[in-house]
Amino acid sequence: MTKTSWMPPVVTRRAFLSTATGGSVLLANRLFGAPDASAAKPNPALEKLAEVALAEARKQGATYCDIRIARYRQQFSGYRLSPERDGKKTDEVPFVTDQQNFGFGVRVIANGQWGFAASPLVTAAEIARIAREAVVVAKANSVLQASPVQLAPTKAYTDRWTSSFEKDPFAVAVDEKLELMHNATSIIKKDPKVFAAFGFLALRAEDKYFASSEGSSIQQYVVQVWPALQATAVDTQKNISRTRSYQTPPVTAGWEAVAKANVGENAPRIREEVLEHLAAPPVTPGKKDLVLLPSHLYLTIHESIGHSTELDRALGYEANFAGTSFLTPDKMGKFQVGSELIDIFGDRTNEGGLATVKYDDDGVLTTKFPIIEKGIFKHYQTIRDQAHLVGETESRGCCYADSWSSVPFQRMPNVWLAPGPRDVTPNDLIAGVDDGILIEGEGSYSIDQQRYNFQFGGDAFWEIKGGKKRGMLSRVAYQSKTADFWRACDGIAGASYWQQFGSFFDGKGEPEQINAISHGCSPSRFRQVNVLLTD
Amino acid sequence: MFSQQEAKNLIDKAIGYAKLPGCQIDLNSSEDVFIRFANNGITTSGYRVTQSLSISSVTDDKRHGNAVVNELTDESLKRGVEQAETLARISKTDPEDMPALGPQKYPVLSNFDSFTGSARGDAMIPHVKAVLDSARQSQLTAAGFIQRSATAVAVGNKAGLFGYHTYTDSSLTNTMRTPGGASSGWASQTSVSLKDVNGEAAGRISAEKCLRGAGARKKLDPGKYTVILEPAAVSDLVGYLGGSFGARDAEQGQSFLSKQGGGTHLGEKMFPEYITLRSDPFNTTLAATPWGPSLLPNERMAWIDKGVVKNFDYDRYWASKAGKDPTPGTDNLVLDGQDYTLDDLIKSTDKGLLITRFWYIRVLQPQTLQVTGLTRDGVFLIEKGKVTDPVTNYRWNESPVRVLQNTKKLTRPVRSQGAEAGSSIVPAIVATEFNLASVSDAV
Numbered sequence: 001m002t003k004t005s006w007m008p009p010v011v012t013r014r015a016f017l018s019t020a021t022g023g024s025v026l027l028a029n030r031l032f033g034a035p036d037a038s039a040a041k042p043n044p045a046l047e048k049l050a051e052v053a054l055a056e057a058r059k060q061g062a063t064y065c066d067i068r069i070a071r072y073r074q075q076f077s078g079y080r081l082s083p084e085r086d087g088k089k090t091d092e093v094p095f096v097t098d099q100q101n102f103g104f105g106v107r108v109i110a111n112g113q114w115g116f117a118a119s120p121l122v123t124a125a126e127i128a129r130i131a132r133e134a135v136v137v138a139k140a141n142s143v144l145q146a147s148p149v150q151l152a153p154t155k156a157y158t159d160r161w162t163s164s165f166e167k168d169p170f171a172v173a174v175d176e177k178l179e180l181m182h183n184a185t186s187i188i189k190k191d192p193k194v195f196a197a198f199g200f201l202a203l204r205a206e207d208k209y210f211a212s213s214e215g216s217s218i219q220q221y222v223v224q225v226w227p228a229l230q231a232t233a234v235d236t237q238k239n240i241s242r243t244r245s246y247q248t249p250p251v252t253a254g255w256e257a258v259a260k261a262n263v264g265e266n267a268p269r270i271r272e273e274v275l276e277h278l279a280a281p282p283v284t285p286g287k288k289d290l291v292l293l294p295s296h297l298y299l300t301i302h303e304s305i306g307h308s309t310e311l312d313r314a315l316g317y318e319a320n321f322a323g324t325s326f327l328t329p330d331k332m333g334k335f336q337v338g339s340e341l342i343d344i345f346g347d348r349t350n351e352g353g354l355a356t357v358k359y360d361d362d363g364v365l366t367t368k369f370p371i372i373e374k375g376i377f378k379h380y381q382t383i384r385d386q387a388h389l390v391g392e393t394e395s396r397g398c399c400y401a402d403s404w405s406s407v408p409f410q411r412m413p414n415v416w417l418a419p420g421p422r423d424v425t426p427n428d429l430i431a432g433v434d435d436g437i438l439i440e441g442e443g444s445y446s447i448d449q450q451r452y453n454f455q456f457g458g459d460a461f462w463e464i465k466g467g468k469k470r471g472m473l474s475r476v477a478y479q480s481k482t483a484d485f486w487r488a489c490d491g492i493a494g495a496s497y498w499q500q501f502g503s504f505f506d507g508k509g510e511p512e513q514i515n516a517i518s519h520g521c522s523p524s525r526f527r528q529v530n531v532l533l534t535d
Numbered sequence: 536m537f538s539q540q541e542a543k544n545l546i547d548k549a550i551g552y553a554k555l556p557g558c559q560i561d562l563n564s565s566e567d568v569f570i571r572f573a574n575n576g577i578t579t580s581g582y583r584v585t586q587s588l589s590i591s592s593v594t595d596d597k598r599h600g601n602a603v604v605n606e607l608t609d610e611s612l613k614r615g616v617e618q619a620e621t622l623a624r625i626s627k628t629d630p631e632d633m634p635a636l637g638p639q640k641y642p643v644l645s646n647f648d649s650f651t652g653s654a655r656g657d658a659m660i661p662h663v664k665a666v667l668d669s670a671r672q673s674q675l676t677a678a679g680f681i682q683r684s685a686t687a688v689a690v691g692n693k694a695g696l697f698g699y700h701t702y703t704d705s706s707l708t709n710t711m712r713t714p715g716g717a718s719s720g721w722a723s724q725t726s727v728s729l730k731d732v733n734g735e736a737a738g739r740i741s742a743e744k745c746l747r748g749a750g751a752r753k754k755l756d757p758g759k760y761t762v763i764l765e766p767a768a769v770s771d772l773v774g775y776l777g778g779s780f781g782a783r784d785a786e787q788g789q790s791f792l793s794k795q796g797g798g799t800h801l802g803e804k805m806f807p808e809y810i811t812l813r814s815d816p817f818n819t820t821l822a823a824t825p826w827g828p829s830l831l832p833n834e835r836m837a838w839i840d841k842g843v844v845k846n847f848d849y850d851r852y853w854a855s856k857a858g859k860d861p862t863p864g865t866d867n868l869v870l871d872g873q874d875y876t877l878d879d880l881i882k883s884t885d886k887g888l889l890i891t892r893f894w895y896i897r898v899l900q901p902q903t904l905q906v907t908g909l910t911r912d913g914v915f916l917i918e919k920g921k922v923t924d925p926v927t928n929y930r931w932n933e934s935p936v937r938v939l940q941n942t943k944k945l946t947r948p949v950r951s952q953g954a955e956a957g958s959s960i961v962p963a964i965v966a967t968e969f970n971l972a973s974v975s976d977a978v
Contacts, residue, residue: 026611083787084630085856091630096622097601101587116581120605133582140656144663146576174625182627195787236788239795239902317573319678320710320721323894323977328716407579444897446930448909448977453930455907455972457899477899477907479930479973510571510680532972534932535905 027122028071028102032207035168035221039160042209042219050211052124053106056131058213062108062115062138064151065131066212068361069104069122070404073207077174078181078200081189090189094178103404106131110138112148114385118405152387152395154364156215161358163222164351165254169203170223172255177201180227180263187267188231193275195234195241201258202226202250202504204516216363224354224516226250226504227261231274242474244274245459247295247441249501250516251352273472277460280472287528289436289464290478291429296439296458298501298519301417304482305337305344306519308451309371310398311380312410315389322508323449326482327377329390335377338486343418344372346381348397353414354502354516359397361408366397371415375487383410402513409509416500416520420492426523429491436464437476437531444477455479457534477532491525498522536652537564537586539699542689545607549590550693552616555623557593557635559692559830562586566652569682570659575667580656588612592619597632599623633851635694641825641832644700644816648728651703652685659683662734666709669738675745677738679709683729688824696830702822705729706952707737710912711745712978718925719978720744721891721912723767725952727820744891744913748925753916754974755926761887762969763880763917764938766951766961768893769870771908772935774956775896777812777865779904780838782847782857791904791936792844799847806842806939811871813837818867820950821958827863834863839939872945872962880944880965882920887965889915889922896955904934909975911954928975941966 031046050067057065077096084091104127105118115138117130181199188197204224211217229246246269248261292300307325312318314325327335338344348355348366360366362384370378382392383399401408430438441459448454457477463470480488502518537545546560563586570580589603600622604615650658659681670677683705691697706725712718722740724732764772785792785799792800816823816833827833829851837845846862854861881889891913899905907930914926945962952958 026606026608026614028606085783085786085853087787092627093629093631094627095599095601096626097603098618098622099603101603101605103585103605105583113577114579116579116583118581118583118585120584120586137580137582137656140660141570141577141580144572144577144660144667146574174622178626232789234788236793236797237795239788239793241789241901315574316676316678316712317578319573319676319712319719320680320708324712324716326976405583405585407581409579444899444907446895446897446907446909448928448930448975449894449911450977452977453909453973453975455930455932475900481976511567511569511682530973532932535900535903535934 028100031069032071035162035223041158042160042217046209046219047211047217049122049124049127050209052127053131054211054213056128057106057108057135060132060135062110062135064109064213065106066210066363067104067106068404069209071100071102071207072403073170073205074099075170075203076200077177079185080198081185082196096174096178101403105404106134107408108134108138109149110135111142113138113142113145114149115141116407149385150388151384152393154362154384154395157359157363157365158217159358160219163252163356165223167255168223169225169255169258170205184229184263184267187264188229188271191271193233194231194271196232199229210359210361210363212363218359218363220357220359222252222357223254224250224252225255225257227258227263229263229267229270231270233274233278235278242274242277244270244277245441246270247459250354250504252354252356253352273460276472277474280474282475283461283473283531283533285531285533288531289433290526290529291433291436291438291464291523292526293440293523294499294521295441295501297521297524299442299445300456301415301519301521302517303445303447304451304454304485305371306412306415308482309380310410310412311382311386311390314380315386318508321510326450326452331377332390333378336375336487337372337377337483338375339489340374341420341489341492342372342375342486344415345369345418346371346396346413346415348413350414352500353518355412355414355518360399361401362395362399364395364397364399369396381410381413386410400515402515406513411508411515412506412517414518419495419498419522422494424491424493426493426497429493429523429525430464430469431467432491432525433464434466437473438462438464438469452481454482475534477534479530479532485526485529488527488529489524490527493522536566536685536687537562542687542699543697545588546689546691548609549588549612549616550691552613553592553693555592555620556595557693559591559635560690561589562689563686565684565686567682567684568655569680570656570663571680572663573678575670575677577663588615590615590619592623593632594623597628598626599629599632600626631852633855635692636696636830638695639698639830639832641698644823644825645819646702646727646822648703651683651705651729654683654729658729662707662732665734666738669742670711673742673746675711675713675742677709677711679707681707690826690830698826700824703727704822705732707732707734709737709741711741713745713749716978718745718748719912720748723952725950725958727822747915748913750925753924753926757929757971757973759968759970761884761965761967763884763887763889763963763965765891765963766949767953768890769961769964770951770959771893771896771953771955772938773812773868773870773959773961775904775906776935777838777868780848780865782849783853785847790901792847793902800844801847803844804842805844806839807942808842809873809945810839810842810939810942811837812839813869814863814865814867815869816867818869818960821867821960823867829861831861831863836862838865868959870948870961872948875944875946877946877963880946880963881917881922883944884917884965885919887917888926889917892953894954899932904936905932906934907932928977929971930973930975931970932972933970938966938969941968943967
């Protein structure tokens with residue numbers, strides 16, 4: 001980790017920290033305070049506010065009510081280095097923003113129908129008003145309900161939970177963050193043949209309090225970090241450009257994960273590889289074997305398995321937007337999605353996962369569960385109001401919203417592919433390929449609304465010939481169908497190569513919600529996939 | 536939603552806390568109401584109020600810091616300004632900083648409808664009921680979404696600039712599927728006014744599409760086809776195209792407007808003479824703000840005029856370097872049309888495909904603007920001027936640039952919205968040589 005020696009002349013780091021986290025009369029700060037892993041119970045002030053909603057909803061005739069009071073903090077900082085108009089001088093443009101969003105949402109069931117209302121004014125009077133609004137919404141909509149809402153049972157919990165981290169990333173001085181990104185982008189831009197360098201550091205923290213009319217009172221705190229680097233190279237003679245990224249996984253962790261990412265140490269490699277990518281010959285299209293690294297395969301897992309095993313999609317709840325699923329309920333327990341090597345889990349408990357929490361937004365204790373076992377589709381991701389629709393008696397804890405102002409609904413847990421036998425290495429996978437491509441990182445990605453047909457690019461491609469990794473290729477994309485692709489998997493590297501990657505930007509629902517999600521896997525091999533030459 | 540005076544008071548108060556020479560405040564407050572339905576019944580719905588205030592501070596040596604808060608008490612504003620100023624002092628000089636603009640004379644735009652601004656669920660439920668009735672009458676399953684929003688935006692800075700605007704927006708989309716999921720139809724309505732939403736019409740269109748697609752689907756070989764793209768499909772392509780007019784990218788070899796060997800295509804006739812693409816913030820059917828991203832007054836701007844690449848999008852910094860006037864941005868896109876009807880386009884097509892809309896579009900190559908995506912919710916074969924059989928969905932790899940270059944006829948433009956790129960005002964078009972890459976089994 002690069003340490004800064006630069007100190008701004010006007011503001012000391014101590015002064016900055018007092019502004020960022022010091023004692024404040026702001027309501028959000030008073031309710032949620034600084035991260036406190038030792039606290040065992042929710043803040044009584046939050047419980048008191050929640051009781052206003054629960055009592056008002058009950059008074060208005062609701063049979064169920066929950067309230068989420070939440071504060072989201074985000075910080076983005078970084079640098080863009082790109083040429084000025086004359087093409088000679090480089091503009092080094094820093095950016096830094098701190099964002100806070102605080103409010104509450106009330107969800108009720110009245111006349112058997114959901115209602116929801118939300119407001120940023122966290123006062124007892126506004127909470128009572130919004131609880132009444134939610135009941136009005138539910139009752140008005142009940143005239144057009146298909147069937148009354150049924151909730152799978154859950155225990156009532158009183159708990160306080162904090163995601164594991166060693167060092168609060170918001171407490172690290174911004175000058176240190178800017179210097180880290182300035183150093184890394186400067187290393188990339190050192191070679192004048194590199195057109196531009198971009199580096200950013202995204203931090204995210206979520207303070208959430210949940211209380212329900214069934215007796216739960218749960219306060220949770222999650223903190224996440226994500227550093228990333230990208231280099232761009234341009235050849236104006238050929239009128240092409242290529243990028244190369246240092247794709248570090250966004251992770252539920254503290255500043256220690258930024259240190260482990262070794263951003264500066266990886267910058268020289270990115271600088272060299274973007275130029276190699278720019279000069280790389282185009283791929284010869286056709287059927288080829290693919291060896292996919294975790295930084296790439298995570299997104300294929302997400303799109304083809306993660307989304308197709310969402311129960312709300314399979315039942316038609318997303319038919320107007322994200323779509324439905326080829327994995328219809330009649331396929332549960334019998335459909336062969338992949339080869340016998342494929343074991344995939346849904347998991348909101350695994351260390352570092354972006355979807356990892358202790359309780360979901362239904363107040364359900366989160367779990368790990370099999371989605372695919374030996375290639376067979378076993379279970380959907382479920383929530384309380386849909387579990388019974390596939391004959392299950394409890395939720396698998398997959399309910400959450402992206403904001404206090406959004407309706408909680410079925411979202412993806414971390415979905416990960418189990419590693420292969422311990423002695424299988426990535427080199428073993430490559431050695432078994434006569435004509436293929438090794439792909440790292442994410443490029444373009446697109447999949448249909450039932451999750452059959454997908455096309456993925458990547459960030460970097462290397463030719464595999466005669467069992468050996470050769471030079472880089474360009475203009476690669478592969479097209480396949482979900483079940484064909486996973487059935488063509490004949491090799492997965494062992495657990496020591498297993499890595500978790502993820503995205504802060506998974507969209508679903510109307511109004512659209514953007515959530516964070518992780519997918520782990522080891523490098524894996526897929527036989528005879530259709531490779532395309534793009535423009 | 537804040538009134539103009541309330542917004543002015545908040546902005547003045549925040550600026551009053553500023554100690555650094557530069558301070559810009561962007562205030563946004565909105566209220567929205569929505570109903571979501573699926574499987575022929577309402578699923579989730581809500582009413583919500585949101586607000587945010589963004590503070591951008593600048594030191595005298597051009598260092599920037601930004602903070603966004605949504606608690607708007609005096610204490611929160613004060614702390615927010617302190618936070619933005621602290622970040623600015625910690626940051627480094629921004630070589631692309633432009634001096635703050637003084638007071639501006641902003642145009643008056645008219646895209647607020649008071650009925651829409653105050654409508655609640657009771658104004659939407661009849662439309663949902665009409666869609667569900669339509670589905671049940673045809674033994675179909677409906678899913679959809681109806682919403683309305685009212686938004687107030689305001690901007691002010693320490694140099695005396697102030698602007699305030701309100702706008703409303705509404706939409707109804709619905710998808711109908713056959714019980715076994717063998718066919719799907721879709722319809723969309725978007726408007727500044729909820730009064731323009733018509734659930735009966737939206738339900739009828741998607742039911743007709745779904746029923747028409749319910750027969751045995753032809754699976755044509757992938758390849759290049761003449762296509763008639765309905766406005767929702769055109770809207771997504773135009774959205775991707777409009778976002779690619781940045782002067783900096785064009786001049787630095789990073790867009791379809793960059794020329795091989797250097798230079799740009801500015802002033803060149805790249806498209807047929809009947810292709811005109813422009814931004815029109817004064818069109819009352821689209822929500823717009825009186826100022827663009829640079830805070831200069833919004834104005835009409837042609838990007839492609841009668842087939843000629845007419846303008847690039849210059850931000851204030853790049854414009855100052857290029858000796859050009861800055862432009863207001865590429866929002867509120869309008870693709871001009873012709874007087875043909877959709878029936879005219881169908882009748883004039885000997886063999887082709889009628890495509891309802893697209894899905895999951897992503898860029899493959901910026902220099903050609905090749906993108907990949909899929910068709911969705913209705914693809915039909917056209918033979919000898921008539922719509923005949925339903926056809927499977929396809930993945931396609933194609934460039935909006937080539938599509939407009941290969942466009943032969945256009946209908947009159949209407950406000951439309953597809954899956955990816957927001958609303959624009961576009962016609963249906965007939966275009967040749969559209970590259971369908973592979974069959975998608977999805978319905």
